[in-house]
Amino acid sequence: YRYSVYCSYTLEVSTSKTLGNTEVYDLISNHNYRRAIQVTFPEAGTIESLSICHAGGRGNMLMAVYSNSSGVPGSRLGVTSSVPVNSSAGWQTVSLVSPVTVSPGQTVWLSWVFENTVGVRHTGGSPARAQSGASWSGGMPQSFGTASLGNYRYSVYCSYIPGSSSIKLLGNTDIYELISNLNYRRAVPVTFTEAGTIQSLSICHTGGNGNMLMGVYSNSSGTPGSRLAVTSSVAVNSSAGWQTVSLVNPVTVSAGQTVWLSWVFENSVGVRHTKTPPARAQSGESWSGGMPQSFGTASLADFRYSVYCSYTLPGSDETIPADEADNTVSDLFPMEKEQVLIYPNPTDGEFTVSWKNIYDHRLIITIYSISGQLLKTVKTDPGINEIILNLNGMMKGIYFIELKDRKNDIILSRSGIIKK
Incomplete structure (x- = not known):
């Protein structure tokens, strides 16, 4: 007998790609220091989530994406929410709170930290992982901080959507x-x-x-x-x-x-x-x-x-x-307290930031994306009023440069710059 019954289905078209170590390695590391592995993108894209293969556990976990700073993790580009660790062994995927855009050839670090000891799959080999001396109490700070390198590969990868910034x-x-x-x-x-x-x-x-x-x-x-x-x-x-x-x-x-x-x-x-x-x-x-x-x-x-x-x-x-x-608008461009020049603007990558006054202490220069995401932080030396920076590894588009007097907790200037 044939009955008038049917189903409806949709075609699956996935544009997402992965980058990192998708293999489930044999060894298990039970240390709960904040760690990170590096990946280099072959194309432009937007990182949506991070995945890690662990032995199961309890408590919470955090994952994050950090910039590359001379071969070690630098400033935080994106972070997940704090989520419960899966109790069963296997892959656990966590979405970033705000996706991270990357450009071809850009290296970033995929980082993780657990509240309690949870075994993470790994093996020996390079490129080296980075390890902080901080554990759960240190969270995922804006700057990864001092890190030691060791030749271990971890079962950690990211998922990203190919394509340039929208x-x-x-x-x-x-x-x-x-x-x-x-x-x-x-x-x-x-x-x-x-x-x-x-x-x-x-x-x-x-x-x-x-x-x-x-x-x-x-x-x-x-x-x-x-x-x-x-x-x-x-x-x-x-x-x-x-x-x-x-x-x-x-x-x-x-x-x-x-x-x-x-x-x-x-x-x-x-x-x-x-x-x-x-x-x-x-x-x-x-x-x-x-x-x-x-x-x-x-x-x-x-x-x-x-x-x-x-x-x-x-x-x-x-x-x-x-x-x-x-x-x-008002947050991005407050009333200026310092006369700042940024040139050349637009720039191919390298540019100069200069300001009028001389300070006897360090100033902080921060680069943000157009969506307000912190990308890079630089401390100036006392007694100077000019510094050369670059947007190397960043996509074409608009960025904001903030000059801050941290000693007196004053934002001196915020200006826009274009990478062409």
Whole structure:
């Protein structure tokens, strides 16, 4: 007999890959020091989770991803939540709280620590594992700390999604030589080659005071039309360089769509530009006109400005919620307490950070990703006001540089930098 009964099924298409030691080794190590193994990525990707093969146990565990610092674990890039250890032997996989993006050729360290003694599968061999003198009480700190190396391989690997960062840039990322000090409301056009969601706008200026606004306008017969989105009113960075401001509500755009990126300053602030098309649009209004629903009458002239937008591709989870946008902007760019220059910006990797004053103690320079993830921390020597850093091993995109006086617990400056 045949009955009118059927099942529905879905096709399984997995884009995830693994990197590390997926073999279950014979030996078991019962030490519960914080340890790590290194892996080098053959392609760009985003680390989603970490897996470890252990003998089962009790209590909790933590796993994390650390940067590579001269052959040992450096600063923490991502961490899992504290989770109970599986009581049975075998593989245990834990997701990172925030995924970690990596670039081709980048080496990172996969780290773990247990609350109680749990046997982890391993064997002899290189590359060496790193071991901290700290155990569970040390957790997964921002810096791995002093580590000893030993030629052991552990059954630990990561799972990652191949592909570059979903954050892309569109507009003029070059820092042009000319400076315009007029404070009319202006805008430059950009045309999208793919669908996406505009998250933030960036402008390169000479530094100043007062506030600024940025906005996105539709295209109306070759000039700015109706307003699609706007930023909050934020304080202008006092130091020269790029300033990035998040939109209150991100804007979805389609492939082939042209929009205008607009800005206006409360006071006169020099904006980098050059004399080439496509033409910028200029309103007869300045700060008092704000960012109205309609851009209004505009004159066109062949000038390009150092202005661009950052956007995410469809399906990305990197959107900044509207109710967090104001806090994000003010947190990223507080009022400057030090005159800081970052150059070249954009950079191919190496760049210089200089500041005006001399301090008799160390300063802390921290590099963050656009999502706020800590990537690198450097301590300066006392008595200097310049240091050379690099973004080697990091993907193309926007990063934030924070200069902090830890002795007095003061953030002196936060600035943006682009790796091209």
